[in-house]
Amino acid sequence: MSAPPRERLSDVLAGIGPLAVAVSGGVDSLTLAAMAHHVLGGDGALMVHAASPAVPHEATSRVRAQAAGAGWSLRVVEAGEFADPNYRANPVNRCFFCKTNLYGTIRNVTDRPMVSGANLNDLGEYRPGLDAAREHGVRHPYIEAGFDKSAVRALARELRLGAVADLPAAPCLSSRVETGIRIEPEILGFIHTVETLVGTALGGPPEPGRAVRCRVRAAGIVVELDPLSLAALDGDARDALAARIRSCNPAGLPDAPVRFLAYRTGSAFLTGVSA
Incomplete structure (x- = not known):
């Protein structure tokens, strides 16, 4: 009989x-950090977060x-990817x-083995970050223990991490920029502003099923929403939001109509475009 999931992860x-745990601030890495602290103690688990x-x-x-409340050992670093x-x-x-920049920075901070919050669901998607992890010898405890996303959320509830268990998926802001469009801090700030604006318009705390993505494309701005959120915004609400979004456009973004479409995972990636 196989061991329970939590025991396998332990x-x-x-x-x-x-x-050393690479902690992004999402449910996967925060739960892994909490579990590592529980198993290894304050001296055994170093959490490293890259501000960017x-x-x-x-x-x-x-x-x-989370670190202050639980007594984690935490280092906040600049990963340096913008250089x-x-x-x-x-x-x-x-x-x-x-x-590559993140793991290189962590290696400069500590010589401990590095672990990430990748889970089984990540193996079914295009994740070039996993190639960088392999080159740096990073281990993925969830994958080794057979955890998918639902198991991670269940563990977060078991560890009493509160709202962390229900955080919606939130990849980095650069994932919203269409392949080949240069990554600029101003554009990322705009994306965050738009997603905050739309999330506020939808009301209520974010839930696991909610998806709000502001995609910056060569043809303009696309706001992608999960089906329930998309249905909740009628024509007038969309028009009002679109006008507010256009007023936030930073220099360099096209002054094109703002479209509201159904959410598609990774839709900013254009395969076959190298730069």
């Missing part, structure tokens, strides 16, 4: 020993709050360069 973490224009400030604040021209060019494998 065994994986204990087998690694003192480690591509990371919403709410995520950084969430990591700091990397390969990352800024936004090729289809941009995540490879992002994670």
Whole structure:
């Protein structure tokens, strides 16, 4: 009879020993950090969070709050990806360069084994960041223990992490920029502003099923929403939001109509475009 999921994860973490957790501020990495702290103690688990224009400030604040409340050992660093021209060019494998900079920075902070919050669901998607992880010897305890996203959320509830368990998926802001459009901090700030604006218009706390993505495309701005959110915005609400969004456009973005469409995972990636 196989061991329960939490026991399997505990065994994986204990087998690694003192480690460093890459903590982005989402449900996966925060839950892994909490579990690593539980299994290995304050001296055994070092949490490393990279602050960046591509990371919403709410995520950084969430990591700091969790660390302070639980007594985690935390280092907040600048990963330096914005100094990397390969990352800024936004090729289809941009995540490879992002994670290469992240793991290189963590390695400069500590010589401990590094772990990430990747889970089984990530294996079914295009994730060039996993290639960077492999090159840096990063381990994925959830994958080793057989955890998918639902199992991670269940563990977050078991660990009493409160609202963390229900955080909607939130990849970095650069994932909203169409392949080949240069990554600029001003554009990422605009994306965050739009998603906050639309989320506020929808009302209520974010839930796991909610998706709000502001896509910056060569042809204009697209706001992608989950089916329930898309249906909740009637024509007048969309027109009002579109006008507010256009008023926020930073220099360099096309003054094109704002479209509201159904959410599609990874729709900003254009395969076959290298830069």
